[in-house]
Amino acid sequence: MNHPMNGTAAVSGLGMTEMGRVYRSTVDLASEAVYLAIDDAGIDKSELDGLLINSGITRGLDLHLHVALGLQELNLLTFMQGYGSSAGQMIQYAAMAVANGLATNVACVFADAPLVEGQRTGASYSGGRRFGGDALSSLQGLYGFTGAIPMFAMAAQRHMDLFGTTRDQLGQIAVSQRAWAGLNERATKREPITLSEYHDSPWVVEPFHVLDCCLVSNGAICVIVTSAEQARDGQQPPVYIRGFAQGHRHDTGQAVSDSAIRGPGSRSASRALAMADASLGEVTQCQLYDCYTYTVLVTLEDYGFCEKGEGGAFVEDGRLGPGGALPTNTGGGELSSYYMWGMTPVSEAVIQGRGQAGERQSSNDLIICSGNGGMLNYHSTVVLSPETAS
Amino acid sequence: MSQSEDESWLPKPSSRTAPFFEAASEGKLRLQCCDDCGTWTFPYRERCQHCGSRSIVWRDASGRGTLYSHGLLRRAYHPRHEDRLPIVLAQVDVAEGVRLSTNLVDVALDAVKVGMEVEVAFESLPDGGIIPVFRPVTD
Numbered sequence: 395m396n397h398p399m400n401g402t403a404a405v406s407g408l409g410m411t412e413m414g415r416v417y418r419s420t421v422d423l424a425s426e427a428v429y430l431a432i433d434d435a436g437i438d439k440s441e442l443d444g445l446l447i448n449s450g451i452t453r454g455l456d457l458h459l460h461v462a463l464g465l466q467e468l469n470l471l472t473f474m475q476g477y478g479s480s481a482g483q484m485i486q487y488a489a490m491a492v493a494n495g496l497a498t499n500v501a502c503v504f505a506d507a508p509l510v511e512g513q514r515t516g517a518s519y520s521g522g523r524r525f526g527g528d529a530l531s532s533l534q535g536l537y538g539f540t541g542a543i544p545m546f547a548m549a550a551q552r553h554m555d556l557f558g559t560t561r562d563q564l565g566q567i568a569v570s571q572r573a574w575a576g577l578n579e580r581a582t583k584r585e586p587i588t589l590s591e592y593h594d595s596p597w598v599v600e601p602f603h604v605l606d607c608c609l610v611s612n613g614a615i616c617v618i619v620t621s622a623e624q625a626r627d628g629q630q631p632p633v634y635i636r637g638f639a640q641g642h643r644h645d646t647g648q649a650v651s652d653s654a655i656r657g658p659g660s661r662s663a664s665r666a667l668a669m670a671d672a673s674l675g676e677v678t679q680c681q682l683y684d685c686y687t688y689t690v691l692v693t694l695e696d697y698g699f700c701e702k703g704e705g706g707a708f709v710e711d712g713r714l715g716p717g718g719a720l721p722t723n724t725g726g727g728e729l730s731s732y733y734m735w736g737m738t739p740v741s742e743a744v745i746q747g748r749g750q751a752g753e754r755q756s757s758n759d760l761i762i763c764s765g766n767g768g769m770l771n772y773h774s775t776v777v778l779s780p781e782t783a784s
Numbered sequence: 785m786s787q788s789e790d791e792s793w794l795p796k797p798s799s800r801t802a803p804f805f806e807a808a809s810e811g812k813l814r815l816q817c818c819d820d821c822g823t824w825t826f827p828y829r830e831r832c833q834h835c836g837s838r839s840i841v842w843r844d845a846s847g848r849g850t851l852y853s854h855g856l857l858r859r860a861y862h863p864r865h866e867d868r869l870p871i872v873l874a875q876v877d878v879a880e881g882v883r884l885s886t887n888l889v890d891v892a893l894d895a896v897k898v899g900m901e902v903e904v905a906f907e908s909l910p911d912g913g914i915i916p917v918f919r920p921v922t923d
Contacts, residue, residue, distance in 0.1 A: 529797045529801045530801050530827040533795055535795075535862050536794075538862070539885050540862075544855055548853040548855040548873060548874075552898055555853070555897060599856065600856035600858060601855070601856075647826055647827070647883055648823075648882065649852065649883045
């Protein structure tokens with residue numbers, strides 16, 4: 395039986411600002427992304443009656459964004475935070491809102507500006523703020539647990555110790571994605587890299603080199619979600635929202651959970667595919683949240699593209715890259731194109747779903763798109779397709 | 785390094801977390817434990833995350849555990865890191881069932897392996913503070 399939300403809503407608009415060292419406020423960036431998305435969708439600002447807002451590490455956006463946009467007749471408005479799973483979540487709530495008549499055109503917007511003039515790249519992510527307050531958590535800074543990198547690096551190391559996953563295999567993810575980035579004019583890092591250059595890039599926390607870690611970018615992305623009927627009459631090819639789900643778990647600090655190896659993505663993906671009435675084998679491309687190379691590997695396993703522990707072998711032949719059997723992160727991803735949290739995979743999925751990816755266009759029959767927040771704690775999945783449900 | 789000279793390395797314990805640091809100065813690893821269901825917890829909570837009881841007490845842990853995972857810190861983010869890189873970052877599953885983020889010391893880098901048995905050790909900081917770290921089991 396067809397799920398009532400399978401193909402009921404669609405993405406009709408996409409707005410992307412310039413990304414990278416763009417020294418503008420998050421509010422200005424977010425506003426521009428919304429206006430670009432409205433133009434892209436071919437609607438008038440007065441037709442925008444829903445706004446979902448998510449901001450990144452700098453917390454630069456709040457509910458007041460609608461004031462900057464001069465939106466006075468909204469039927470739906472909220473600020474959301476699910477970290478890296480937020481973008482997928484916004485699309486889900488927007489789809490349910492338009493399907494149930496709460497709103498007609500819902501803008502889902504993310505903006506962040508962690509790059510500050512004269513400040514080193516990672517400063518916003520490694521500031522002392524996260525360790526303030528309680529002495530027990532401040533202690534983590536003494537040990538060297540600053541930001542997210544140490545925890546993800548150790549998760550990858552556990553995978554390597556348990557399953558024999560190699561540094562070459564992690565590196566191949568970075569190499570494959572950089573090859574895609576070369577085909578994406580929006581990508582920040584486009585020069586191809588070799589495995590040897592990957593190994594030569596500086597260590598951050600072993601087993602992670604700099605090239606295992608995502609970029610830091612300023613910018614904003616907005617997508618507009620509307621009903622399938624409206625989207626068919628739109629200016630752009632509709633990209634139907636075929637399935638979606640979330641999976642969340644809190645790492646309780648108890649030694650029983652193997653949280654480094656298994657994330658909540660398996661639950662999220664299987665339910666999203668069930669809504670889309672599709673199987674994993676029908677997926678033609680992946681847009682996976684890739685804060686680190688390892689995040690891609692563990693998500694592929696959690697989603698079931700290969701068995702747990704076999705992710706390294708799965709990616710090492712270049713399967714994810716241009717010409718590979720499972721095109722993944724075809725815009726270069728967060729590792730090489732731009733880091734807009736969950737909007738990085740979402741935006742590329744929309745471009746691919748429309749068939750507008752130019753040289754990097756891949757088979758787009760069924761696109762699976764993931765969002766990850768925290769240390770594999772918060773997960774969202776969205777299944778997109780240019781074809782509506784049969 | 786942004787931390788000023790006069791700033792203490794050891795975070796200031798509050799009345800809630802003082803037992804942890806007092807125990808460290810006595811050479812003990814002291815963690816919270818639920819007096820009703822026996823679930824151990826870290827970091828500080830006033831209610832048991834397993835059964836919801838408020839009967840949380842501080843209790844000395846065995847100090848033994850196994851290595852859940854590890855990484856090698858290659859950049860200094862704190863004055864303590866300078867002149868001693870690389871530092872072995874470690875997650876240790878202590879016998880009582882809590883996973884601690886800590887450092888592994890007194891170990892050859894190529895001997896660090898998931899699952900190895902470790903025990904608590906104590907490091908004195910220049911400001912007089914003492915923090916628990918872990919080292920391979922020697923006996």
